[in-house]
Amino acid sequence: MQVIFDPPLSGYENMARDEVLWEGRGNEEELVLRFFSWEKKTLSIGRFQRTQDIDRSFLHAQGISLVRRPTGGRAILHEDDLTLSLAMPRGGVSLDTQYRQLKEVFGQALFRIGIPVDEEIDHFPVRLHSPACFALSFPHELTVKGKKIAGIAQARNKERTLFQVSLPFSIDRVLVASCFHHQELVYTDLRENFSALEEIGFHHSLRARLMEVLLESLEDLWRVKREEREWKSGELLRVRTLLEEKYALDSYHWER
């Protein structure tokens, strides 16, 4: 397992880097874990999410960037979260199996730091009405006492899968809700359906510990060895191309 630790970057650069790892050109069998963060507050939205629900003037006034992810799902405000991506071969296993495998890793990691994740729920109620990821419930959620604690989004091509994960340490529900036109509804859903890690006793200062237990769980459960690496020059060239083609274009993120 290759591990990349990136410094804080723009949302555009982060998404372009994840897409390059997902493409895995010439390295289709490579498993890559990337820890990353954001140089400023950024609202990431799903690949096909419509922007009509988003209050563009509020984002502008607050200096919040907007970026469209290569994965699906709904909007996440990245402010005080641990974000990571996992790019891997599809390996002939089903979508459900990959989600279960990932949930097992997170479940074990969080258990090691004293956070008991709920067991898998067979018939999780799907709520689709909200534009905010953390106000929604999909199957395979990571929940504690019935409340969502992480956003997991996925994309698949012929050969590879990309997971993008956000684990917020804290959340400003008013700020998140204010990013949308129907802020009261979003606020209520966030209050009822979501817990940040600090709200269940895990403080931001233990960020490095959380990263370490995630790595340990991946090594234990997937029987892989971590190997830290830097970006390859060919990958960075491809990042530049993706930035020029779409991610650095404001219109790409707001087109829908």
Place this chain on the structure above:
Amino acid sequence: MNVKLPEGLWYTAEHFWVKEADGEVICGITDHAQSELGDVVFVEMPKVGMKVKRGERVGDVESVKTVSNLYAPLSGEITEINSALLEKPELINQDPYGKGWIFKLKPENLEEKALLLTAESYRREIGSG
């Protein structure tokens, strides 16, 4: 796993079905694929008139679990898309081989048909008894 695989259709390893009709083919995703994806919430379809190569990415389907690329089962020209999916993407879940069809294509090379799978071969591909 009990998935519907109608006889008389052709299939691809990328989980498309193909049905011949008046010199064209109708294409959609299989019951197995829609079942794995879960509730479909959006479909991005190719443009009519677009020339595609077999195996080329022609669109995406988004479900509550993932965004998954769609690949052309044969080379040819897109002649029609199912515009009903723009308003009702759930038709793919409800009726994958009927109202949930995605696009029609005029094949340019009929020899490529030999590369498609029968229902039995596709069943083996997905490991469904």
